[in-house]
Amino acid sequence: MSIAETMIPPQAPPPAPPKPYTLARFFGSVALGVWLAFAVGIFLTIVNGWDPEKFSRYGPSFLSGLGVTLILVISSIPMGAVLSFPVVLGRMSKNRFWSWIAYIYVYFFRGTPLIAQLFLVYYGLGSFRPQLESIGLWWFFRDAWNCALFTFTLNTAAYQAEILRGAIESVPRGQHEGAAALGLPERIAFFKVILPQAMIVALRPYGNEIILMIRARLSSRSLPSST
């Protein structure tokens, strides 16, 4: 019988087993390689094709296109927001007639492509030129810029109305009842209690809508003399 007189010295942990080379790892490296190749290819194309002359020729028109896009977005989103209020009121109204009108408006603008709406307004209203001239609106619809602004405003109003309606309906019933229990009139309850809470919910979809609108701007390219 022997007694151990020394402690066993602490040992390093065994080396981690090598990671198996899985199929997922293979596909991952291949996909990353493809993206890297794309990035390098685009970079090289830009460097090789760098031409100050081209830049000075097309640069200004690029910039003016950017300006047109920005102005269209910045002006049509707030106008759509203003227009969406009566639509939401109609949509949530107890009156059958108004709620149907608002529903049809929203369904039409959300169910058809923006580009078809643009064509309908710009080319389509052109066939009503005599009537429009007689009521003095022809100067407005003659211009591609105005038509684009008009269509985008109507379109974004329909989408924003749905966002706002969803947000208002997501506010729990108890909030209405609470406001009523405090004796607040309905109008004040709506603006001070319901709407602030609905806006918190609506903020994120509003952000999405702005991004979608900026991208949709591209389709106004098919009208002459805009973007």
Place this chain on the structure above:
Amino acid sequence: MSGLSAAIYSGTAGILSIIDPFCGPAGIFRWFASGTLLACGDSGWGDEIAYGFLVTASLAIATLPLGLAIGFFIALAKQSSERSLRLSANIYTTIFRGLPELLTLFIVYYGLQILVQQFLATLGYEEPIEINAFVAGMIALGVVFSAYCSEVLLSAFKAIPQGQYEAGDALGFHRGKTMRLIILPQLIRIALPGLGNLWMALLKDTALVSVVGLPDILRQTGIAARMTKQAFQFFGVACVLFLVLAMISSVVFSALERSTKRAEMRR
């Protein structure tokens, strides 16, 4: 082989001409629009617009399985334990959700054409190649659809509890069988509303392919509007046709949702 495909083609064309809702024996345009600009045949634009409707609908239907399949694998890659696979899947979604659809379409239509041409030129084949506008539209829309679809499917995957996978293991299923029999049915049920929204967006995006020359609803009505100078009528018809497509698909989707939820309803 060409005889067979020609037979299939003429067969489908024959069937389509019978069930055609616009210019068929029971078509709307044939019965209610004869003598107007929307009449069928050489006197009106009814049959051209009916063809455009067919192209739009078939483009959307052909894009759906492509986009769903790519989107499913991208969603799988996004929850993989392998970092490089996750990263590259995230790059894919970021790029194709960030690019406007029109730009993606141009990149596929013109860019792919140049790439294929250069590739064939290195092999010594020097003839101009033209990519089919339908295929280009299908690829571009499918890629955009798959990027959005992967996000929807990813959130649906996350909604399925881990215990479901463990139950599959406990039953002795291998991974593919667990996916097919346990995960996929629940995944479809959770993801269906999101996929319905994406399908509606896809239907509207198909209007963009008219800019690369595919004779879809918008292009056919545009040609008719330019020839007849009755722009409002024809673009109005185009909008109505898109609305009809949207209505049909909302009916189909609500039926699908009801049928996937029937297990919950019985309780």
